[in-house]
Amino acid sequence: MKLKRTVIAAALAALAGAANAQVSDGIIKIGVMNDMSGLYADIAGPGSVVAAKMAVDDFGAAKKGMKVEVVGADHQNKPDIGSSIANQWYDVDKVDAIFDVPTSSVALAVSEITRKKGKAFLVSGAATSDLSGKACSPNTIHWTYDTWMLANGTGTAIVKTGGDTWFFLTADYAFGHALERDTETAVLKNGGKVLGKVRHPFPGQDFSSFLLQAQASKAKIIGLANAGGDTINSIKQAAEFGIVKGGQNLAGLLVFITDIHSLGLQTAQGLIFTESFYWDLNDGTRAWSKRFAAANGGKYPSMVQAGVYSSVLHYLKAIEAAKTDDGTKVIAQMKKMPTDDPLFGKGSIRRDGRKIHPAYLVEVKKPSESKGPYDYYKIRATIPADQAFRPEKDGGCNL
Amino acid sequence: MDTIFGVPTQALFGQLLIGLINGSFYALLSLGLAVIFGLLNIINFTHGAQYMMGAFVAYFLANKAGLGYWWSLVLVPLVVGFTGVIIERLMLSKLYKLDHLYGLLLTFGLALIIQGLFRNQYGTSGLPYAMPAELAGGRNLGFMFLPNYRAWVIVASLAVCIGTWFVIEKTKLGSYLRAATENPALVQAFGINVPRMITLTYGFGVALAAFAGVMAAPIYQVSPQMGADLIIVVFAVVVIGGMGSIMGSIVTGFALGLLEGLTKVFYPEASNTVIFVIMAIVLMVKPAGLFGAQK
Numbered sequence: 161m162k163l164k165r166t167v168i169a170a171a172l173a174a175l176a177g178a179a180n181a182q183v184s185d186g187i188i189k190i191g192v193m194n195d196m197s198g199l200y201a202d203i204a205g206p207g208s209v210v211a212a213k214m215a216v217d218d219f220g221a222a223k224k225g226m227k228v229e230v231v232g233a234d235h236q237n238k239p240d241i242g243s244s245i246a247n248q249w250y251d252v253d254k255v256d257a258i259f260d261v262p263t264s265s266v267a268l269a270v271s272e273i274t275r276k277k278g279k280a281f282l283v284s285g286a287a288t289s290d291l292s293g294k295a296c297s298p299n300t301i302h303w304t305y306d307t308w309m310l311a312n313g314t315g316t317a318i319v320k321t322g323g324d325t326w327f328f329l330t331a332d333y334a335f336g337h338a339l340e341r342d343t344e345t346a347v348l349k350n351g352g353k354v355l356g357k358v359r360h361p362f363p364g365q366d367f368s369s370f371l372l373q374a375q376a377s378k379a380k381i382i383g384l385a386n387a388g389g390d391t392i393n394s395i396k397q398a399a400e401f402g403i404v405k406g407g408q409n410l411a412g413l414l415v416f417i418t419d420i421h422s423l424g425l426q427t428a429q430g431l432i433f434t435e436s437f438y439w440d441l442n443d444g445t446r447a448w449s450k451r452f453a454a455a456n457g458g459k460y461p462s463m464v465q466a467g468v469y470s471s472v473l474h475y476l477k478a479i480e481a482a483k484t485d486d487g488t489k490v491i492a493q494m495k496k497m498p499t500d501d502p503l504f505g506k507g508s509i510r511r512d513g514r515k516i517h518p519a520y521l522v523e524v525k526k527p528s529e530s531k532g533p534y535d536y537y538k539i540r541a542t543i544p545a546d547q548a549f550r551p552e553k554d555g556g557c558n559l
Numbered sequence: 560m561d562t563i564f565g566v567p568t569q570a571l572f573g574q575l576l577i578g579l580i581n582g583s584f585y586a587l588l589s590l591g592l593a594v595i596f597g598l599l600n601i602i603n604f605t606h607g608a609q610y611m612m613g614a615f616v617a618y619f620l621a622n623k624a625g626l627g628y629w630w631s632l633v634l635v636p637l638v639v640g641f642t643g644v645i646i647e648r649l650m651l652s653k654l655y656k657l658d659h660l661y662g663l664l665l666t667f668g669l670a671l672i673i674q675g676l677f678r679n680q681y682g683t684s685g686l687p688y689a690m691p692a693e694l695a696g697g698r699n700l701g702f703m704f705l706p707n708y709r710a711w712v713i714v715a716s717l718a719v720c721i722g723t724w725f726v727i728e729k730t731k732l733g734s735y736l737r738a739a740t741e742n743p744a745l746v747q748a749f750g751i752n753v754p755r756m757i758t759l760t761y762g763f764g765v766a767l768a769a770f771a772g773v774m775a776a777p778i779y780q781v782s783p784q785m786g787a788d789l790i791i792v793v794f795a796v797v798v799i800g801g802m803g804s805i806m807g808s809i810v811t812g813f814a815l816g817l818l819e820g821l822t823k824v825f826y827p828e829a830s831n832t833v834i835f836v837i838m839a840i841v842l843m844v845k846p847a848g849l850f851g852a853q854k
Binding site for chain 1: 567570573574577578580581675678682683684685686687690696697703704706708709778779780782784785788789820823824827828830831832
């Protein structure tokens with residue numbers, strides 16, 4: 161009996177092997193690298209690993225005879241740590257593709273390593289638009305959002321409704337600089353003015369000093385070019401120092417639903433920002449998000465986690481179509497195929513590695529308008545896919 | 560308007576005041592560390608985690624027991640201080656005969672475990688803690704808008720710091736404590752229960768951290784990481800002030816808060832590092848710290 165079972169298992173394994181002749185070592189290994197314990201852990205963190213595993217299940221990898229394994233690691237928001245994990249994963253652990261990687265400085269480093277080693281890199285968490293601009297790579301796809309999308313969505317909307325003088329509070333690293341640059345461009349293009357900027361160390365804790373400088377500038381809008389815990393504390397302390405009561409408004413340039421959950425609607429109400437995913441968009445997003453929350457301790461997905469799901473799904477489809485897990489070839493295949501999933505709808509991937517889909521300008525509800533936890537956004541405008549991202553010709557990518 | 564190096568003097572006053580507020584936290588936390596190191600010779604790396612626990616217990620009291628901020632100010636130091644007493648009795652007390660390094664490793668490990676447990680349970684974006692209604696709002700000082708709560712932070716922390724200094728340096732109880740660290744055997748011979756005194760001292764140091772945590776809860780998010788980021792700066796403060804020097808840690812805490820405030824105006828990018836630059840310089844010139852006694 162036991163022998164028979166072994167023989168069947170061996171035969172099945174041989175079959176699976178035959179079907180995936182081009183898959184290196186017979187296993188597709190997906191590495192989800194992000195901040196597992198610091199200020200971005202709720203945006204990405206273990207939730208992104210959950211999302212990746214859901215994508216593997218929904219793709220039906222096991223049924224199709226593909227062996228897919230998901231591993232996770234914590235880059236602690238440090239480029240040196242991220243680089244050494246990437247090297248270790250590619251060289252020793254036989255990881256085929258790296259996903260997520262919030263923190264732009266780390267993502268830029270991992271993108272270079274991935275290009276050198278001919279693997280695949282699908283960025284969901286990082287924001288800098290340079291990933292599909294001057295730092296673009298044939299091995300990298302930038303999936304969920306970028307600083308240009310945020311700046312264009314939020315910056316343009318605010319300038320057009322009268323917020324024409326700006327002061328920036330910027331996280332002092334690649335992401336903050338890119339977000340500030342792209343927003344400044346959007347503000348100037350729409351006829352606004354930038355009165356000043358201050359760069360705060362990352363991560364920060366006390367922003368009152370910087371907020372006072374912003375207050376003194378008399379700008380109508382204080383643009384928060386930071387993220388996660390930094391944005392939360394900035395908003396909270398701005399309320400404390402009477403900045404909004406004094407007639408100035410805050411523009412959260414990168415805000416996630418997890419931040420709003422943490423701030424509470426009382427503090428966050430009225431905030432306007434841009435997202436590329438919200439769980440309550442349609443039946444598809446609602447159904448998926450409820451499944452996700454069930455697997456993620458009740459926490460609803462951020463757009464980064466949704467992006468990890470969507471990118472893993474498309475990556476596996478591309479491997480199935482191209483019959484190889486060679487990084488460069490799979491990325492090329494991914495660009496050839498249109499994307500389609502319940503979270504971001506139909507979309508495509510441009511030659512410069514920019515994934516294209518609609519973006520949403522959202523406003524945080526008043527406490528009285530919300531039906532309960534995570535019922536936080538009103539969709540103010542939908543920015544169509546062809547306008548949501550920087551035109552390919554303006555990015556400076558030479559692919 | 561008058562300017563100093565291109566910065567309006569009015570703005571500078573505001574920044575100095577903010578520096579003083581941050582200095583209040585440095586002073587409160589470094590004071591606890593100094594008390595523990597001065598009397599127990601333990602480098603308490605759990606301090607940041609205990610500060611975080613203070614904020615969390617305040618959050619629990621508000622949300623599970625309906626007890627507000629003022630209750631928390633009294634109850635939280637007692638509750639968290641008691642956990643300190645347990646740690647001291649069960650673990651630290653076994654290490655006094657060994658090198659400093661063992662205490663450091665134990666407390667560091669405990670800090671990682673405590674932070675990990677909270678992170679696992681509550682995530683990292685933090686929980687909101689409401690400002691007490693009595694201290695909401697603020698006043699316009701002409702050169703800046705000062706939230707009432709921040710003014711309270713300075714007053715409360717100065718009071719606690721000076722009170723602690725007074726008890727340790729000027730009262731009979733304080734003299735027992737200081738004597739017990741110099742020569743425990745002799746003090747014991749006078750009929751004073753030295754181990755109990757040391758346990759309570761550790762509990763008190765921890766309570767100070769928890770008190771700072773309650774003070775911080777309405778300003779910052781209550782998050783598992785809140786202490787981890789702060790503790791390194793606070794250690795630098797203690798080193799600059801002189802390990803174990805009570806007055807040193809208070810004065811240095813406030814002074815470095817001011818200095819950091821100034822850096823945020825003139826060169827914000829360096830505001831995270833300036834304290835460590837000072838630390839390096841002080842260690843080169845005066846290895847025992849500004850107020851430390853050369854041993």
